[in-house]
Amino acid sequence: MELRQLRYFEVVASTLNFSRAAERLHIAQPPLSRQIQQLEEELGVSLLDRSSRPLKLTNAGSFFYDQTVQVLARLKEIQKATRRIGAGSTRWMGIGFVPSILYGFLPNVLKRFTTENENLDISLSELTSVQQAEALKAGRIDVGFGRLAIQDEGLHNIVLVEEPMLVAIPAHSPLAGEAVIPLRRLVDEVLVLYPASPRPSFADQVLHQFSVRGYEVGKVYETNGLQTAIGLVAAGMGVTIVPESVQRLKRDDVTYRPLLERGLTSPLIMTIRVGDSSAHVARFRAMIDAALATSESPGG
Template sequence: MELRHLRYFQTVAQELNVTRAASLLHMAQPPLSRQIRQFEEEIGVELFDRVGRGLRLTEAGRFLLEQSLQLTQRLEEAIEGTRRIGRNEKRWFGIGFVPSVLYGFLPELIRELRGADSQVEVGLSEMITVQQVAALKAGRIDLGFGRIALNDPAITQQVVMAEPLVAALPATQPVPRDGSLTAETLARHPFVLYPARPRPSYADHVLSLFRAQGLQLRVVQEANELQTALGLVAAGLGITLVPASVQRLHRDDVRYCPIDAPGFVSPVIMSQRAGDTSPFLARAVAWVLQQGQPDALA
């Protein structure tokens, strides 16, 4: 599949008329029709219903149009950013993050960095800690914020803060009279674990907290995203543990309860390339370290 195939498909899908689409694409109608048929054969599903002389998107076609428009818009933004950087109009500074840190200091850091130097383009990439390490080594990002410690000589990690964990429960489920839950009580509930993959991840950290208490969770469902896990909790499939800052995400169908158990915290860990002396990176790191009292990880 080539990008031009997506462009052909998007134009036909938006016009629902091959003749008009061909005119917009500055090509003849028969080659465009062939390209669309080949595209459908390559994907393995029909994207259009042929209705008389017109076209109608199938359910699969509607899905592909929505998703592909998001992809091409992101690609266009990346190309434009690349041009600005190539013309020395902008420098690139990439930040990788796990979703849960968005409810803490990260938004304020982004605002700080975007206002610090108009010549620096700050980009964001959602990824778990393992992916952040690979992206740092490849130069795709310059700073990462995750939840687990990894031993890699090419990467320096620091704990920015140790954030308490809270239990996320369905809103219909009553909380204990004392307002908190013990590890033993939590382990008796069906559990929604996230992220499901790739591993190791925050999920392994949560499992290790219960193992340290001699407990084993009854995992009934795994999810890849924090929001998905909370949605499953709201649906009554089970409970899950989230960092306390996630409580800022107000949901009427989920309630949060403190945990009465030693060590039930989740660190926010900042990762960077070992030996990176970028002044802009140093500025970002200094700002983050002012938010807490970090400990260096070996």
């Protein structure tokens, strides 16, 4: 699959007319048609319903068009950032994060760091802890914030805080009337876990808390996102366990309660490459340390 084919398909899909697309691309219509056909052959699906008048996208074509637009837009951003960095006007810094950190102190630190370092081109990527480890080793990010320490000789894991875990339950659940919930009370509830993949993940941290106490979890729903997990709880589909700071995600149909057992915590971990002496990473870490020194609670 060639980048040229993606660009050709984007124009054809947006115009739904080969003649107009060819004019916009400044090429003849026959070679444009051949490129789209070759793309379809490589994918093994039809992207366009050519029997329709006017031309229509197939279901697969609609999906591929949406993804193509996103890929090409991202490529344009990469090109612009690369030119700025190459010209010496900015430096680049990649940061990976898991969604649950967005409810603690880190977003405010990041906002301040961005404001005070306007010469830095900062890229944010939502990644699981496992994905962050891979991205760090590949140089796609410089700093990762996750809930799981991935052991690798090339990575340095720094535990910033240990957040107590809470249980999120439907507001109409009988459990909502209790001030504190013992973990054993949850074994008969449907447990919503996230992320489902890749593993290991926060889901395994949660399951570990049950297994070390000899509790056998019953029915489980797995989802890849915190927001989806909370949505399922709100719909009365089950309960989920979250870091304490997530209770700032307030909803009328969800209630958060502390767990009875001591030591039920989830670490917030900052991961960097071993030996990374970059000045901007050092400044970022110093700002985080200062924020932690003045924060009033583990979640910020």
